[in-house]
Amino acid sequence: MPNPRYAAYEPADPYFNLVHGALGxxxxxxxxxxxxxxxxxYEVRYDVPGWPRVIQGRSGLMAAFRGYVDNIALQSADKLIAHKTDDGRVVVIEYEVHGTILATAVKYDNRFCSIVKIEDRKITHWRDYMDSLAAWxxxxxxxR
Known part of the structure; x- marks a missing residue:
């Protein structure tokens, strides 16, 4: 059963589920x-208005994702490729997301590459790269 604490973030579930599947x-x-x-x-290597380059702490990331799901609804996430290094302490994941910009109903398709560092079975650092032109x-x- 889904955790009601995260119900507001449901528009990002395809992304969340893909990441969990890659790192589960x-x-x-x-x-x-x-x-x-x-x-x-959580560090991003691109500039998107309203999204900070570095987010510190789980609560800060939850706040940032609240803004994300208020503006973008994902329908799917796919094309996952996972590269595990350092005995699973570092994982590089490549993937795509597909959704809709809520204000305009414009389709949103983007590609990402994320470098994830894991310590004590938790993500401690996330570095994200994406197709900035697709987002723009x-x-x-x-x-429409």
């Missing part, structure tokens, strides 16, 4: 937010 055997927790260390550092095009497109 290496981390403890049932939901994306449960597999994060309290002091996780979707976020600045006119309403």
């Amino acid at each position: 055997g290496l981390v403890d927790g049932d939901h994306f937010f449960d597999i994060l260390a309290d002091d996780v550092i 095009n979707a976020l600045t497109a006119q309403a």
Whole structure:
């Protein structure tokens, strides 16, 4: 049964489920937010208005994702490729997400590569790369 604490984040479930599937055997927790260390550092290597380059702590990341799900609803996440290194302490995941920009109903399709560091069965550091042009095009497109 889904945790009601995370019900507001349901529009990002395809992403959360993909990550959990990629890392599930290496981390403890049932939901994306449960597999994060309290002091996780989530770093993005791109600029998107309203999204910080570095987010510190699980609560900070939850706040940032609240803004995400208020603006984008994902329908799916796929094309997962996982590269495990350092006995599973570092995992590189490549994947795609597909959704809709809520304000405009414009389709959102993007590709990501994330480098995930795991300690004591929790994610302690996340470095994210994405197709910035795809995000820009979707976020600045006119309403349909």
